[in-house]
Amino acid sequence: MRPLARCLIAAAAAFAFVSLAGAQTWPVRPIRLVVGFPPGGATDVVARAFAPRLGEALGQSIVIDNRPGAGGNIGLEMVAKSTPDGYTLLKSAAGAIVIGPHLYKLSVDVARDLVPVAPTMLTTLMLVVRPGLPVRSVAELIAYARANPGKLSYGSSGIGSGLHIAGEMLVRAANIQATHVPYKGAVMALNDMLGDRVDFMFDTAPVVPHIKADRLRLLAVARATRSPMFPDTPTMAEAGTDVTVEFVQGVFAPTGTPRAIVARLNREMGRIMQSAEVRAVLTGMGAEPVTASPEEFAALLQRDRERFGAIVRAANIRVE
Structure with missing residues (x-):
């Protein structure tokens, strides 16, 4: 084997070992949760509902960092470019993930540079x-x-x-x-x-x-069925204008984040989102908790990305 090849293999093995070791000891310091929207909005409210419980489960505090602007893209790009070590996460509205890429000239590729970690809720518009x-x-x-x-x-x-x-x-x-x-x-x-x-x-x-x-x-x-919170209120379709827009929000990490960290976050988030306390918060918002594996979440986002991309093109929506 050539010396260069041996060096490359050794380097790859060392990197894998370091990543595994880091994942096994993670987390050892507070985790930053970037929210791409202002305080008080639905995305922020949900983040503040689960963050303390996630911090308790992980043994480290979760620090919420609101970075609003550009339809959620400021926070999104920040996280996509961050070190993939499990210490910077993104809580994003679905629009920034499935609609934004069709509108904005981003410095990152959302599908390539972000890993879907766990869904949080199905929103009711x-x-x-x-x-x-x-x-x-x-x-x-x-x-x-x-x-x-x-x-x-x-x-x-x-x-x-x-x-x-x-x-x-x-x-x-x-x-x-x-x-x-x-x-x-x-x-x-x-x-x-x-x-x-x-x-x-x-x-x-x-x-x-x-x-x-x-x-x-x-x-x-604007959902397929009536809201449990407002059972006497019709859906848009029942009202005669079929506008059904259902989004699944979630948590994301920069690509390259160790799989063991993503898997643990997914397990903890699934448990937390189904807890009575968080379910009560979501119910009060007219939303529903959602759980899925990272792979299932990624597939759902890809379907929505294609659907809403077609709507953006048909309506000729552009960012001026």
């Missing part, structure tokens, strides 16, 4: 309108939009976000005109809606308390 808008159903919203072409606006957490895609699907399916107003996070959009500056939007957990307090009006849910 709810169509809500500001209280001052004189509509009480999807049909009335569509009729109002047609009677007032171009006067309605809808908010989202950013161009190409899941909330934007849902709004665009409604506009196209109903053949109405409405101005999209993108924000750096759903919380900002929600605040403007509460201030009567945005007319309608699709959103998840943050709207629930406002619906219950009659500060926002819920028209429909």
Whole structure:
């Protein structure tokens, strides 16, 4: 065997040994969990629900680091470029994973540079309108939009976000005109809606308390079946406009993270997401816990990436 070949084999073996040793002793210091959205949004709320329990299971604290902007891509790119040692993880909304790559010129390849670790929840998008808008159903919203072409606006957490895609699907399916107003996070959009500056939007957990307090009006849910939290509220399909948008959020790690670490995180996350405490948080948000292996999670994301990529192209959605 040539000396160079022997050196390469020895180096590879040494790297594998070091990686295995590191995985066996991991974690020995706090873990950073990057959240690509502002505090208070659904992605952040879920991260703060499971992070303390994950830290307890691993014997190290989980430090949440909010890095909002560009539809979640700022945090995403940061994690994808980080050292794959299990000490930097990403909690991302599905939009940044399955929609963002079709819109943004990223410095990373999401499918190549991030490893799906574990899903966390299936989100329920709810169509809500500001209280001052004189509509009480999807049909009335569509009729109002047609009677007032171009006067309605809808908010989202950013161009190409899941909330934007849902709004665009409604506009196209109903053949109405409405101005999209993108924000750096759903919380900002929600605040403007509460201030009567945005007319309608699709959103998840943050709207629930406002619906219950009659500060926002819920028209429909964009899921295949009715929400257990709002059983009297129709699905979008039942309301006559089939806009079904179901996203699975999750935790990711940079590619190259030792498999043993990914496997342990997956086991712990599966147990935590099914715990009574976390299930209660999700139920209060109108969401449902999801568990799957890293491979199953990756396959689900790939299917969604293809589906929503087709929608982005058909709607000609672009980041300006």
